[in-house]
Amino acid sequence: MHGLTRNDDDFDRWLAGRGIKNGLTSRRPFRTLMAELGDTEVVVEAAKGKIGNGLGYIVMTETRVILVGQAVRALVSESTVESFDLDLISAVVLDEGTFQSTLTLTTSSGEVTVDNMISGAARMAATLRHATAAETNDIRVDVDPEAEKRCPYCAEVIKAAAVKCRFCGEFL
Numbered sequence: 001m002h003g004l005t006r007n008d009d010d011f012d013r014w015l016a017g018r019g020i021k022n023g024l025t026s027r028r029p030f031r032t033l034m035a036e037l038g039d040t041e042v043v044v045e046a047a048k049g050k051i052g053n054g055l056g057y058i059v060m061t062e063t064r065v066i067l068v069g070q071a072v073r074a075l076v077s078e079s080t081v082e083s084f085d086l087d088l089i090s091a092v093v094l095d096e097g098t099f100q101s102t103l104t105l106t107t108s109s110g111e112v113t114v115d116n117m118i119s120g121a122a123r124m125a126a127t128l129r130h131a132t133a134a135e136t137n138d139i140r141v142d143v144d145p146e147a148e149k150r151c152p153y154c155a156e157v158i159k160a161a162a163v164k165c166r167f168c169g170e171f172l
Contacts, residue, residue, distance in 0.1 A: 003044040003062065006037055017170070018120055019048030019152070020057050029070040032079035033057055036066055045127040047120035049103070051113075052080065058103070058114050060127060065089065065105065067112060082112065089132045094125040098147045098160050119152045122163050123171055 004011045015021070022030040037043065037059075046059045051069035059066045067082040084107050091106035101121035103114045105128070117124075147160035154168035164171050 003042040005042055006034065006039050011043075015043075015046055017153070018046045019118075020046050020059075026055060026070075029055055029057060029068045029079045032070075032081055033059060033066065033068045036068070036081055036083070037061070044131070045120075045124050047103075047114070047117055047124045049114035049121070050116035056114060058124060060086075060124065060131070062131075065128070067114070084109075084112070086128075086132050089128065092125050092128045092132070094121055096121065096161075099149055120171075 004014055008014075012022075020026075020030065020033070042062045044060045044062060046057065049056050049058060051058070051067050052071065054069060054071040056067065056069040059068070064086060065084045067080075067084075069080045084105070088108045089105050090108070091104075093104040093106075095102040095104070099118065100115070101117045103117060103121050103125055105112045105114075114121075148157050149160045150156070151158050151165040151168060151170070153170040154165060156165065156167040158165055158167070
């Protein structure tokens with residue numbers, strides 16, 4: 001596996017390309033994520049979604065998965081952080097919809113779900129499956145082959161099942 005550390009020049013831009021930004025509503029969860037990551041910890045993949053009842057990030061390093069959540073109506077409260085070693089993940093289920101996807105991880109302590117993933121869910125699921133001994137046979141796909149969506153990077157209309165935008169070349 002390869003990835004970036006916090007010390008790499010392109011790290012913030014790489015995270016922003018995956019929806020993880022230090023913006024107005026995301027400042028607290030972004031800071032929580034940065035505090036959780038070690039300076040030399042290598043981040044392999046990242047995506048934005050909904051964890052619990054609000055904004056969330058799922059970040060995979062070489063050794064673990066970090067979930068950071070922030071309740072939408074409680075921006076003054078602290079963000080929640082969960083971390084799971086990769087070897088504790090036994091199943092990765094990707095449930096793809098027309099406009100958003102759900103990623104469910106089965107760990108030794110139960111299931112963890114990241115909802116409302118508009119991009120990066122397939123990329124995250126594939127990376128997690130590659131890095132773990134997770135089951136791969138219970139993937140559920142509910143995508144109409146003719147359905148379309150907008151690319152979150154360039155806003156062009158593309159097929160909903162696309163994993164890479166044909167206009168801007170970004171992986172979704």
